[in-house]
Amino acid sequence: MNIEQELNETPTNLYAPHEWRHGTVVAGVPWKNPVGTASGTFNVDACGQFYDVAQLGSVTTKGVSPVEWLGNPGVRTAESPAGTVNAVGLQNPGVDHYLEYDLPKLKGLGATVVANVAGHCDDDYAQVVEKLADSAADMLEINVSCPNVTHGGMSVGTDPVALGRLMDRLRPMTNKPMIVKLTPNVTDIAAIARAAAEGGADCLSMINTLVGMRIDIRTGEPIIANRTGGVSGPCVFPVGLACVWRVRAALPDIPIIGIGGIDSGEKALEYLYAGANAVEVGGAALYDPTAPIRVARELEELLDARPELTEKLAKGDTWR
Amino acid sequence: MPTTAFSHTVEQAEQAGRMPTRRTVTVTDVHELAPGIVRFTFRDEFIARNVKPAQFVNLYSSNPQHLMPRPFGVSDVDGDKVSLIFAVVGYGTEEFATLKAGDHVDVLGPLGKPFDISADADYLLVGGGLGIPPLLETAQALAGRADCRALAVLGYRREHFADVYAAKYADEVHSIDESEGNVLTLLERLWPKLQEGGRELIILSCGPTPMMKAVAEWAAKRGVDAQLCMEQRMGCGYGTCVACTVDTRDGREKVCEAGPVFTAHQLGWDNK
Numbered sequence: 139m140n141i142e143q144e145l146n147e148t149p150t151n152l153y154a155p156h157e158w159r160h161g162t163v164v165a166g167v168p169w170k171n172p173v174g175t176a177s178g179t180f181n182v183d184a185c186g187q188f189y190d191v192a193q194l195g196s197v198t199t200k201g202v203s204p205v206e207w208l209g210n211p212g213v214r215t216a217e218s219p220a221g222t223v224n225a226v227g228l229q230n231p232g233v234d235h236y237l238e239y240d241l242p243k244l245k246g247l248g249a250t251v252v253a254n255v256a257g258h259c260d261d262d263y264a265q266v267v268e269k270l271a272d273s274a275a276d277m278l279e280i281n282v283s284c285p286n287v288t289h290g291g292m293s294v295g296t297d298p299v300a301l302g303r304l305m306d307r308l309r310p311m312t313n314k315p316m317i318v319k320l321t322p323n324v325t326d327i328a329a330i331a332r333a334a335a336e337g338g339a340d341c342l343s344m345i346n347t348l349v350g351m352r353i354d355i356r357t358g359e360p361i362i363a364n365r366t367g368g369v370s371g372p373c374v375f376p377v378g379l380a381c382v383w384r385v386r387a388a389l390p391d392i393p394i395i396g397i398g399g400i401d402s403g404e405k406a407l408e409y410l411y412a413g414a415n416a417v418e419v420g421g422a423a424l425y426d427p428t429a430p431i432r433v434a435r436e437l438e439e440l441l442d443a444r445p446e447l448t449e450k451l452a453k454g455d456t457w458r
Numbered sequence: 459m460p461t462t463a464f465s466h467t468v469e470q471a472e473q474a475g476r477m478p479t480r481r482t483v484t485v486t487d488v489h490e491l492a493p494g495i496v497r498f499t500f501r502d503e504f505i506a507r508n509v510k511p512a513q514f515v516n517l518y519s520s521n522p523q524h525l526m527p528r529p530f531g532v533s534d535v536d537g538d539k540v541s542l543i544f545a546v547v548g549y550g551t552e553e554f555a556t557l558k559a560g561d562h563v564d565v566l567g568p569l570g571k572p573f574d575i576s577a578d579a580d581y582l583l584v585g586g587g588l589g590i591p592p593l594l595e596t597a598q599a600l601a602g603r604a605d606c607r608a609l610a611v612l613g614y615r616r617e618h619f620a621d622v623y624a625a626k627y628a629d630e631v632h633s634i635d636e637s638e639g640n641v642l643t644l645l646e647r648l649w650p651k652l653q654e655g656g657r658e659l660i661i662l663s664c665g666p667t668p669m670m671k672a673v674a675e676w677a678a679k680r681g682v683d684a685q686l687c688m689e690q691r692m693g694c695g696y697g698t699c700v701a702c703t704v705d706t707r708d709g710r711e712k713v714c715e716a717g718p719v720f721t722a723h724q725l726g727w728d729n730k
Contacts, residue, residue, distance in 0.1 A: 209703070215526075219523045229710060425525045425694070426479070
């Protein structure tokens with residue numbers, strides 16, 4: 139039976155109320171299905187107009203910093219083959235606004251919320267984690283992998299020593315499940331993953347975007363004001379998948395959230411077979427607003443025929 | 459877009475109280491108005507029914523290499539048909555320009571915050587080049603309002619490609635091209651007569667940013683309120699990716715969601 143035959147032949151209403159059949163457990167937190175949104179591509183108001191955000195396994199919100207960040211100047215985005223290069227620079231209104239607006243709104247809607255934590259330095263991360271430590275957020279995701287900020291972000295996530303130091307600081311601050319989001323822009327992602335795990339990470343998510351750029355051949359200059367940006371979209375799918383595979387091989391027990399180029403249930407399923415406990419849809423939401431909920435439904439149909447996989451996911455185990 | 463077993467029709471979305479997502483619609487007409495400038499019409503009852511002046515729609519390429527949406531202001535609607543006018547500037551617009559009646563294209567919309575035309579006033583619709591289309595739709599919306607007048611003030615590089623559409627809806631159409639001057643030349647010419655009526659004047663403008671800034675400053679000097687429809691390179695077009703920002707007095711705002719319409723005061727272009 140091929141994949142298309144496996145999917146229902148009669149189209150099902152994507153908006154109809156739905157009882158999810160295959161949940162997963164990520165670092166002790168139950169997700170009603172294995173699909174969430176990737177940080178930086180989800181906003182409660184923008185996405186909530188298209189679908190019920192509580193239907194997803196989780197939603198990961200855009201990185202929050204201790205105070206408002208204005209991000210990078212424009213131009214911030216350029217199309218690339220089967221993807222996009224962006225350099226927003228973590229523009230956000232700050233953690234206080236997040237605690238007053240986004241988080242209560244999402245919890246009020248019934249969403250499982252992963253709060254993405256951004257910083258320019260260790261103190262920044264610590265200030266945000268301190269404020270989120272007793273918040274309603276279900277999980278925290280430490281963003282040590284943004285390629286578009288000059289300090290913090292990827293400079294921490296490419297250095298096992300710096301990452302270990304940051305985790306030593308953050309880990310004692312909260313009992314909330316702590317995810318570390320990894321960058322693919324390293325020689326050995328397993329070494330970074332190990333440093334995060336040894337520092338007390340409960341879970342790893344991967345991948346953040348790959349460093350890339352576009353040049354305007356009329357001017358000879360970079361299109362994006364930041365010059366380089368982060369590449370996402372279907373073009374990064376095999377990269378993310380290989381990163382999950384490698385980290386799973388190195389760390390058999392830690393929960394992993396697979397991210398990168400997922401725009402269908404089939405691609406989500408590949409990540410689960412690579413050893414992920416769950417996945418997140420990112421770039422696809424930028425050109426298909428209901429992509430996360432569609433991927434979740436497509437994956438569910440595929441999981442119906444795979445009880446040996448769903449049994450593992452439901453227990454918090456993985457295929458590998 | 460991958461094959462999917464899940465449908466998401468406009469009717470299903472509306473029944474669920476949701477904004478309809480990206481969908482495939484039928485192209486009904488594509489023709490050139492001037493060299494490299496295309497009028498593009500498709501059928502979408504939801505957009506035709508709901509679109510407001512200065513709102514825009516996303517079109518999506520059918521080429522899986524080119525995933526990101528192209529945003530276009532709506533120029534007018536006719537029944538369930540929605541028209542856009544755009545210039546062919548790259549591979550995305552080139553693909554759309556080569557579509558024929560009966561072909562399909564994916565769309566999303568309507569998107570963005572519209573012009574505020576709630577006041578009973580005389581509206582000066584000041585447009586430049588490819589910024590003119592949203593003002594045509596504005597003129598169309600004002601055409602049904604007995605208490606308002608719409609005066610189109612249009613500047614072109616060469617061909618006056620939109621005058622015929624403006625004339626369908628606006629009470630007056632004044633246009634100019636670079637051989638003679640620009641929209642400020644026209645505004646100066648019209649100003650004595652505009653002051654005579656004693657009616658409230660509001661400027662709604664769309665065009666190149668330097669033009670809109672000059673128009674806003676011209677308006678501020680004369681005590682006329684101006685709303686500007688801004689352009690910025692966009693990502694998603696619906697407020698989630700934070701790519702298309704503009705600096706305002708209220709902070710760094712998303713053009714696709716807080717805009718594309720901003721007041722001259724918000725942009726700091728009113729000299730106050």
